[in-house]
Amino acid sequence: MPATSQPYPSRRRRTYGVLAAAAGLATAGALVAALPAGAHDAKHGKPLPSRYQDVQLLSFNDLHGNLEPPSGSSGRVTEVHEDGTTTTIDAGGVEYLATHLRQAREGNKYSITAAGGDMVGASPLISGLFHDEPTIEALNKLELDVTSVGNHEFDEGAKELARLQNGGCHPTDGCYTDEGFAGADFPYLAANVLNEKTGKPILKPYWVWKKKDVKIGFIGVTLEDTPGVVSAEGVKGLKFKDEVETINKYAKVLQRQGVKSIVALIHEGGLPASTAYNYNCDSPGAGDGISGPIVDIAKNITPSVDALVTGHTHAAYACTINDPSGKPRTVTSAASFGRLYTDTTLTYDRFTGDIARTAVKSANHVVTRTVPKAPDMTELISKWNTLAAPIGNRPIGYISADINNAGTESPMGDLIADAQLAYGKELDPETDLALMNPGGVRAGLTYAAKGTEGDGVVTYAEGFTVQPFSNTVNLQDFTGAQLIQVLKDQVSGSNAASPKILQPSAGLTYTLDLTKTGADRIVTDSIKLNGAAIDPAATYRVATNSFLAGGGDGITTLGQGTNDLVGTDDLAALAKYLTANSSATSPIAPPAANRITIVK
Template sequence: MPATSQPHPHRRRRTTRLLAAAAGLATVGALAAALPSTASADDHRGGHRPSRYQDVQLLSFNDLHGNLEPPAGSSGRVTHVHEDGTTETIDAGGIEYLATHLREARKGNKYSITAAGGDMVGASPLISGLFHDEPTIEALNKLDLDVTAVGNHEFDEGARELARLQYGGCHPTDGCYTDKRFKGADFPYLAANVLDEKTKKPILKPYWVWKKNGVKVGFIGVTLEGTPDIVSAEGVKGLVFKDEVETINKYAKLLQRQGVKSIVALVHEGGFPASSAYNYDCDSPGAGDGISGPIVDIAKNVTPQVDALVTGHTHAAYVCTINDPSGKPRMVTSAASFGRLYTDTTLTYDRWTGDIARTAVKSANHVVTRDVPKAPDMTELISKWNTLAAPIGNRAIGHISADIGNSGTESPLGDLIADAQLAYGKELDPETDLALMNPGGIRAPLTYAAKAGEGDGVVTYAEGFTVQPFANTVNLQDFTGEQLIQVLKEQVSGANTASPKILQISSGLTYTLDLTKTGADRVLADSVRLNGAPIDPSAVYRVATNSFLAGGGDGFPTLGQGTNDLVGADDLTALEKYLTTNSSATNPIAPPKADRITVVS
């Protein structure tokens, strides 16, 4: 529905912040010229005129994915690199700690804005996902989030559900979860490049302007144009996703005509820094191209009228400058994911021009450490929703002997899930031969360490839900051997050429991936075996996948061409059945060896 037909979602009118942001930012680039004092524009008492330059603090984060509780395992850690090149791992994340860090950061900053780069919800742990992410919206309201872009995961349940998260109302089928009607987001979701197919208008507001004492900063929000390729067809039904650059440039011109010359783009698309350390300096001497990926081309082509880009989607951490079309450096940031980091950026606003003095922009990522006091209001919120979720979430569904991770070309957890879907597929049809699982559908590791209410090695339903939160069904389809080999080649070709998506495979399927080659040739067709026998191009194989892959998602068009479809229960049911059948307290499941794909590099 067009934004113009809805009431303005930003219900609050904040004139001052009780809590605002801190010093200690790392300067990116030297000042081109000495700037006058940035005395507060509130200093009108005694006839003082406001300073020409006013520092505006921009706090930002992205890809929270409903992680209200501290994320587990590697999903809850960040890497810090020291000056001598050594690294350390820091536990990070959790909305109770994020709230404390942001509130502390805002102190002393009367001009402070908090913005996000999309995927605030979707693929969420049970505490949020079970309640269609109402708990996360409630937490973000308490966090005083000012504005966010939509991300691809905001469309997991379709545009109508996204509109409900924005404007409020009880869930159309589940109803109200508490005795209070869900009021929706106090902050605007921006969806400038997401149009209603019929009206050709944005489904939500395309931009929003923050104002205070004459200072105006405009925000334009977009998600990646390729959202339909990574979201179920039902989730994007009736929507059109436009080019990110063209859309941002269009609305930047519109804001300029309205007298808003300081502009920030919130872009749910990202890049890949040369280092995984959150404090890696993209702009350090000798770093060369410190960042790669889609955001680089976007940043190079977005109009110079935009002063900074807050990005996301790739779950990477970076603070980089990328030259705009005029050759002028411009700040581009991302704060990893799951609330583990936040970015603190200083935008120096020139009251004479109404624009940002870009030579004075400075920014840095900060860790959401867990050594600070928990925010009491967030603790109360988590307790409330956990109480409602406990009867479902605390049920034990299996036992493991050690952490089962979800990282790497082939991950132990990916193998486990593929084996679970193969076993479930054989229940539906004994002729099922193999299973394929997309890595993006695996959202967290399984951790051995006990949580409250369980023992070491116990896997609860809540943990399983965190791993597979999408409620995709397990689908069986027939493919020829030739098609199966083509599917494997599509991991590293076509839409996946630049960023390969390596499918996780069930026991019995093996092949070699040669990274010294390029494109589809990286999959050695002659190496593909099933239970030791070469794949016969003319034979028919029964393959289990989730419904997202069965629709050709994640750049696998051949998987959308299967025949003889049979639709089963959801993928979490398949995982639960496998864990329950194959593990016990005395005989837990060990992590698979992840040796089904031979990688040559």
């Protein structure tokens, strides 16, 4: 790999001081630390350090391999003003993220950069086509110090995650460049992800940052429900433990090692009451404006943990939630796709070795596109785009307008379901319907031109951004009673609080009554296929992707199908459908997204 320019000095090669371990030296250090700012060493005439040292913690989460500026709503953030009006700002792209982080570090000798998981996975073509090696290279250049794993780090399984950490060429695709792949310069932390056979974490559970006499420990976990949102193959042989239990366990381990300042990197998150990145979720009180899983997690993590960097929900917040002792504690998330970064000031007390939590400050900042691009990132993107171009620029279809991925039922989700139904009928003419999980639809299709591409042209790269997981299209048989239960699974059980509404192919219609709770939200007698009521005793042939066919997203009944038939990957099915059903003179129109009647 050609050497790239380094306009900023690398922190990676600094040698950090190590604290003396001897009891006598530690005592002497404590006495020195207790002296006021401005005190001098009488013998050498040098200023002694003050008791308190501000440490800058820069953080982000859920990058998902978005090296280039994300398009559409995925590349914008909302800012709310004091008068209640809002402004939309274009944001994201590692060329700009690198510049923002480097500028933020200027003048901060004590600076750490950390992340909350999902750095890779569900990535655009420039990264996903190369198994996310480009993103790891970019994160190395960003001088990321540490990250937790997220659920998407397991999309290709634990062995592939280990390769991203340690380096080496891909086992089937080989090396993409003559230099090979060196792996991550930073540690991935996976404290609550255990090997089922050994019972031990598959990667480091924690990591300690040290500089001179300051040390801060980091514990990294992903959500316990990772098996519910990742394909069964991706988490095979792994066990995921409770987030709180795991963090509390390793906080004690760090304390026994003399590390009193601790940050938890948690790939689980919350939902603020406003989508504005600068919304005050502490108004009127601590954490009053945020809900979701992170609230209970934060309330139960030991007070010895000083701050929580979170993710997964792609939301933006920087607020406080009381710890078990009732003391406010900082909880942050920087949205997704590199659109924001969080700047947190941790005030380290040299006398206690702990964070003076009353002094902690935190805020999210927009990764605007008005700053200069980082040249080394531009060079990296150019290199990988050149390798991807022969595949990515190939047209696969035409659209007459934007096909959005928004709403309980989205036009993009419906289009994918239609494509899978058409492909299913090719495999087996008896195929009746298709269902697509909303989390598998990563973006919509944009009509407007990008670069030299003509308006309405859909390229393979754009299709890859929509469906990057390489799931297969699977056919299974279900009884009508099971099919009705599938729809109820969307809104009950583990999905009761946060429904996972499947996107239906044309012909399947029903009513979703959101005024009710649990399975009652599905109006059973409204479920029809091509105008006919579902017969509980009849057999229906259903096309889904392999993730759903394994009972993913809490739709457990989909894991009970029979007469399995495995087809090609889902992106190939979408590309084939677009090619067959659209042309430059007859582009495909966005589906009306009216297959589900929603009662609110």
